Amino acid sequence: MLNGLGNLRTLSLVGLFGVLGFSSAFANEPPASEEPGSVSVRLYQFEGSLPSEDPNSSQWDSVPSSEFNLAPQVHWPPRIQEVTVKSVKVKGVHNGQEMAILVEYADPTEDAADAAALEFMVGDNPAHFAHGQEMLQVEGGPVNIWYWKNESGKAVDMSAKGFKTLETQPHQDIQAKGVWENGIWKVVFSRLLKTEDDQDVQVEEGEWKNVAFAFWDGAVVDGLVKEKGGQKAVSTWWYIRAEPSADNSIFGWVILGLVLATAFELVIVRKLRKGQAV
Amino acid sequence: MKGPIISGAIILAGMFIFLKFLLPLVTAPLPASLIYLYLALVLSGILIYGTMSASSLEAMMGPVFRFLSGKGQTGASQMARLAVLVMFPLLVGWQTYSRLVPSDLPPAENRTIHPAPPGEFVGLANPYPKTPENIMMGKGLYAAYCSPCHGANYDGKGPAAPGFNPPPANFSDPGTIAQLQEAYLFWRIKKGGVGLPVEGMPWKSAMPRWEEELPEEFIWKIIMGEYDGAHQTPRTWEEEE
Incomplete structure (x- = not known):
């Protein structure tokens, strides 16, 4: 025979056993995802120096890439219906101090006006992917744009909060290096994970940030540059994260x-x- | 002696098969969390039933307690007891690990696809009659302004579509414009992605704010062309009553 309090206690413990087993079977459902392609860029952790200066460094070979489709910029005028760059492969690394992001995309010709840009949300308010343009029901934030152009051979650290507000920051914190070979551009952008500049995106290890991409084919067609200004290949927001250090606790x-x-x-x-x- | 436990297990397994595999044959599949909740309720019912009297409690739990105590066990049952005693701490350890290990998945997004429109857009009626000329004009405007993303076939598969996240709406899907009133489309086209409330995540939408470029007449006619081209009809007030 079972006795009073003892039964109840043992019974509830056995019940807990069952519930634990139950919850483990249902707790870790994978999230539903029908979207093709990548949804995020992972900045893998590296020991020592990063391949920031060399897009062709063999150090990049071991880094897995993410791939994102691009669209012609049709969101605001001047629109463009057909663009050269259809997708981009992205790799990222960091060493706890610095980060380097490599973008790789097909463009059949090397032109002076070829350009690439990364865009990040800055601060806590979500920013619209189109230069942090004003939203009607939501208070938006600014964006930080890293813009590289082939003819200048360097990158410019920029900010925007709305159309026609794009400006070069007083304090420049980024570097970039691009190499074109056999119809492929490889451009590596690099910066410290954190800067003193509040116009910059600040990257905390383990924290998800938003990133978007833009590319311009600077080929000259009938005397005019094919893609410039708002006429470019774009993406909307995707996620990016600096891989956190292992937490042994x-x-x-x-x-x-x-x-x-x-x-x-x-x-x-x-x-x-x-x-x-x- | 083992009767109540085996019947309890059969009831639970039967309930799981019913909820997970049979019910979806006649209705939408249940979310796993709801199945879990129902099974937990069934388990509670079984436990309450089994503990209603001292004899039923003994019938249900006696074998479990004797198994766990290990008294007089030999061979296979001894091994089974040992396996249970080893598995339980491992299960707890695994649970602890899987709860604490940092996830590689980006944050889950609960974007509302059709959030509520602002009051000023509720109940507006299309002021233009549905004449063949107006529909024709609407389809022409749609081809010029909307089809690059929403597709010449109104299926959300325009040439620009693959680059956008979220993807452009597929109007031929019965879950989009067929569920909405014309006034709703008027709001969405006029104010675009930036007009969405926070639950619609306006910062991700590439839908242009067409009021900056198109007169209202064009927007109303595009709506007509869109429904006609996608072979859908707008939801009306009459249907909602």
Whole structure:
């Protein structure tokens, strides 16, 4: 025969056992995703110096890439219906201090006006992907744009909050290097993860940020540059994150869990053997 | 002695099969969290039933307690007990790990696709009659301004579509404009992505704010052309009553 309080206690513990088993079967459902392609860029952690100066460095070979489709900029005038760059492969690395982001895309000709840009939201308010343009029901934030152009051979650190507000920042914090070979541009942008400039995106390890891309084919067709200004290939927002350092405290918690569960079992079995519950 | 546990397990398994596999044959599949909730309720019911009297409690839990205590066990049952005792701490350890390990997945996005329109757009009626000429004009305007993203076939598969996240709406899908009134489309076309409320995540939308470029007449006629081209009809007040 079972007796009063002892039963109840043991029963509830056995019940907990069942619920734990149950919840483990349902807790880790993968999120539903029908979207093709990548949704984020991962800045892998590197020891030592980064391949910031060389887009062809063999160090990049071991870094997995993400790929994003691009669209002709049809959101605001001047629009463009057909663009050269259809998609971009992106790789990223960081070493806890600096980060480097490599973009790789097909463009059949090398032209002086070829250009590439990365865009980031700055601050806590979400910014519209089109230069942080004004939203009607939501207070938006600014964007930080890293713009590289082939003819200047360098990158410009820029800010915008709305159309016609794009400006070069007083303090320049980024570097870029581009190499064109066999119809492929490889451009590597680099910067410190964090800067003193509040116009810049600040990258905290482990924190998700938003990134968007833009590319211009500077080929000259009938005396005119094919893509310039608002006429470009664009993406909307995707995610980016600097891979966090390994957190070994997790294993401490796992060991604590194992110890507590074993101690719990010992108590139960001891009670049952003494006949306190049964 | 083992009767109540086995019947309880059969009831739980039967309930799971019913909720997970049979119910979706007649209605929409249930979310896993709801299935879990129903199973937890069934389990509670089984436990309450089994603990209604001292004898039913003994019938249900006695074998479990004897199994766990290990008294007089030999061979396979001894091994099974050992396996349970080893598995339980491992399960707790694994649960702890999977809850604490940092996720590589970006934050989940609960974007509302059709958020509520501002009051000024509710109940507006298309002021232009649905004449073949107006529909024809609407389709022409649609081809010029909308089809690069929403597609010449009104299916959201225009040449610019693959680059956008979220993707352009597919009007031929019965879940889009067929569920909406013309006034709703008037709002969405006029104010564009930037006109969405926060739950619509306006910062991601590439939909232009067409009021800056097109007169209202064009917008109303585009709406007519869109419904006609996508072979859909707008939702009306009469249907909602």
